[in-house]
Amino acid sequence: MVEHQPKLSSSEIAMLWGAYIEDTMSKWFLEHALEWIEDPDIRPVVESAKKTSEGHIIQVSNLFTKEGIPVPQGFTETDVNLNAPQLFSDVFHLRFIHHMSRAGVATYGVAKTTSARSDVRKMFSEWLNQTSELYDNVANVMLSKGTLVRSPMIPYPTKVEFVHDKEFLSGFFGDKRPLTALEIAHIATNIETNFVGSTLIMGFSQVAESAKIRKYMDRGKQISQKQGEIFSSILRKEDISAPATWDSAVTGS
Structure with a gap:
């Protein structure tokens, strides 16, 4: 009996292509980081993320090679100068891995559930487990160092309440209602994401040789902030307390 092995679908190709680009970027970003990181608690986490x-x-x-699909042109050694001075603090590399692993858990969950081929689903399942373990490791190290930013704390509910009419949406268009816990969680995550992005851009703009690129990055920093x-x-x-900023994570290189 010949097993039917269909070609990769559009969603499978898209998710694999995106993962390749993101992982090549992370690999070389962390490669440079390992030239400088000295903290004995942080270094193993960075090494694990790079290996993943x-x-x-x-x-x-x-x-892709097996399927006859061109391998994407991701980031390579030509995109990084390993001799460049340290751009970010050791702790910021934890924040970077924390952010990327959180995004990875969400992305690989979607990737698995939009894939049909069993070999692709198995691959994304493995990646999901790997990334979930990486997230736990980086979160534990950040907790031990007091650098993990928690979502804002709110009082526990005292009773069960229900939405009875569409006026609940008036929080967006009319009189403002209190934020829901879900809205608070998403807002806090967006704050974290923007400040991680802002810090990355600040560091990269310091070493960009092109004035045009520096200007572009400065604009990105302004938008993120x-x-x-x-x-x-x-x-x-x-x-409600908002997560703190981390601009000090950029060195003066």
Whole structure:
């Protein structure tokens, strides 16, 4: 009996292509980080994250080659100067891995559930487990160092309540209602994401040789900081603490 093995679907190709680009970026970002990181608690986490990305790169390359699909042109050694000075603090590399692993858990969950081929689903299941374990490791190290930013704390509910009419949506269009816990969680995550992005851009803009690229990155930093401040102001209006910024994570290189 010949087993039917259909070609990769559009969603499978898209998810694998995106993963390849992201993992090649992470690999070389962390490669440079390992030239400088000295903290004995942080270094193993960075090494583990880099090894995970390298494994994914090999798997996608092998699968695409087998399917006759060109391997994407991801990030390579030509995109990084390993002799460049340290751009970010050791702790910021934890924040980077924390952010990327959180995104990876969400992405690989979607990737698995939009894939049909059993070999692709198995691959994404493995990646999901790997990334979930990486997230636990980095979260534990950040907790031990007091650098893990928790979602805002709110009072526990005292009773069960239900939405009875469409006026619940007036929180967006009319009189403002209190934020829901889900809205607070998403706002806080957006604040974190924007400040991680802002810090990355600040570091990269310091070593960009092109004035045009530096200007482009400065614009990105302004957008990230503005969005972070808008989200923070929404929480402050509700007397809810917003996550802190981490601009000091960029070195003076």
